[in-house]
Amino acid sequence: MSGLRPLAAIRIGEEMTPLSRAVSQDQIAAYAKAAGDPNPIHLDPEFARGVGLPGTIAHGMLDMAILAEAVGRWVGSYEGVLELGCRFSKPLLPGETITCTGRVVSLEEASGTVTLQLEATSSRGERVLTNGRAVVRLGD
Amino acid sequence: MLDPSHVGRRYEAPAEVVAAERVSAYAAAVAGPDAVFSAGSVPPTFAAVYCLMPALGQVFADPELGIDLAGLIHVEQSFEWASPVHPGDALLASAEVAAVESKRGLIFLTVDLAAVDGAGDTVCRGRSLLLFRGGGR
Numbered sequence: 001m002s003g004l005r006p007l008a009a010i011r012i013g014e015e016m017t018p019l020s021r022a023v024s025q026d027q028i029a030a031y032a033k034a035a036g037d038p039n040p041i042h043l044d045p046e047f048a049r050g051v052g053l054p055g056t057i058a059h060g061m062l063d064m065a066i067l068a069e070a071v072g073r074w075v076g077s078y079e080g081v082l083e084l085g086c087r088f089s090k091p092l093l094p095g096e097t098i099t100c101t102g103r104v105v106s107l108e109e110a111s112g113t114v115t116l117q118l119e120a121t122s123s124r125g126e127r128v129l130t131n132g133r134a135v136v137r138l139g140d
Numbered sequence: 141m142l143d144p145s146h147v148g149r150r151y152e153a154p155a156e157v158v159a160a161e162r163v164s165a166y167a168a169a170v171a172g173p174d175a176v177f178s179a180g181s182v183p184p185t186f187a188a189v190y191c192l193m194p195a196l197g198q199v200f201a202d203p204e205l206g207i208d209l210a211g212l213i214h215v216e217q218s219f220e221w222a223s224p225v226h227p228g229d230a231l232l233a234s235a236e237v238a239a240v241e242s243k244r245g246l247i248f249l250t251v252d253l254a255a256v257d258g259a260g261d262t263v264c265r266g267r268s269l270l271l272f273r274g275g276g277r
Contacts, residue, residue: 003179027172034162034169035188039209051210060214061192065170065185069177077180078224084184085218085267131216 003077004139007112016102016116019070023058025094031062053091060088063098063128067120070100074116075136086118086132097123102132113137141206142247142272144240151202153194153233158182160227162189181224187264190225191255192217195235196268199251208272215248216269223263231255231263238267247272 032042037059040047045055064086072078092098102118118132166186167176200207225231232255239250253266 021172021174023172027169030169030172034166036193037188039212060217061185061188062170064217065166065183065188068184069170072179072184073177078178078182078184079180081184081221083218083220085216087216088214133218135220 004080004137005074005076006140007107007109007114007138008140010104010107010114010138012104012107014104016070016074016104016118018099018101019066019073020097020099021066022097023062023066023092023094025056028056028058028062028094031059031065035059035061037061054093056094057091058094058098063088063092063120066098067100067118067129067132070102071116071118071134071136074102075138080137080139081134082113082137083133083135085134086120086129088128089130090122090126090128092122092126092128093124098128099123100129102134111137112140142240142249143242146205146237146240149199149202149205149237151195151198151235153198153235155230155232156190156194158186158190158225158227158229158231163227181226184219184221186225187219187221187255187266190229190231191219191233191253191264191266192268195233195253195255196251196270199235199237211273213271213273214268215271217266219253219264219266221264222261225255225263229263230258232257 100120102116106115120129241248255264
């Protein structure tokens with residue numbers, strides 16, 4: 001498939017190009033609407049504080065979507081993303097910047113795939129996403 | 141109240157067509173202030189829209205489980221795709237309760253997810269780990 005990063009140039013231990021994004025409350029609201037997830041912990045600060053949060057938080061799935069974008073950009077196409085998973089360890093708060101990083105931990109020449117170990121941290125220094133893992137198909 | 145006797149319960153959501161305008165709105169919401177990245181198929185986590193939300197919605201609506209969404213925390217999520225998803229695909233989402241575990245007053249629910257296309261082929265599988273706090277409402 002065209003547009004995919006070539007497998008031949010990849011070495012184990014190689015770092016994925018990091019992706020950073022400042023996430024505003026407006027973006028969280030847009031995500032709630034687009035994903036059809038109106039849970040008030042993402043939208044209503046008073047409700048969020050009532051369940052023990054410091055205020056509204058970004059959807060874990062929004063954090064994961066930004067992680068997926070980091071992987072997609074590195075691969076060159078979303079079509080190369082075969083598996084993606086992570087743990088939502090800490091909340092990302094509105095106004096913070098999330099930074100997604102990863103590195104190649106294994107390489108399968110026969111199937112043309114590599115496995116990336118992934119994580120994401122917030123500008124506050126919290127590990128937002130942990131145990132992240134993606135299997136991606138690369139190009140010739 | 142959720143308990144291990146619910147393991148094995150299966151749920152199906154109504155079939156839905158992946159709408160191009162929903163994909164665009166989703167991609168724009170993920171991009172926020174930045175340029176939308178849209179190379180290839182729909183964003184992988186658009187599975188939240190065609191699989192996760194509709195399938196979990198069925199689980200949450202089951203009165204036998206008595207789930208209180210106010211204490212819900214999404215702990216882990218994984219997906220795998222057998223083939224890329226594109227606008228226009230008609231997909232049927234389903235869920236199966238894979239595990240219910242109680243630890244120190246917290247209930248952990250594991251749900252297996254799938255999205256099947258019109259030909260009956262599974263295009264996406266997923267697993268959600270959800271945590272329900274308290275239950276003291």
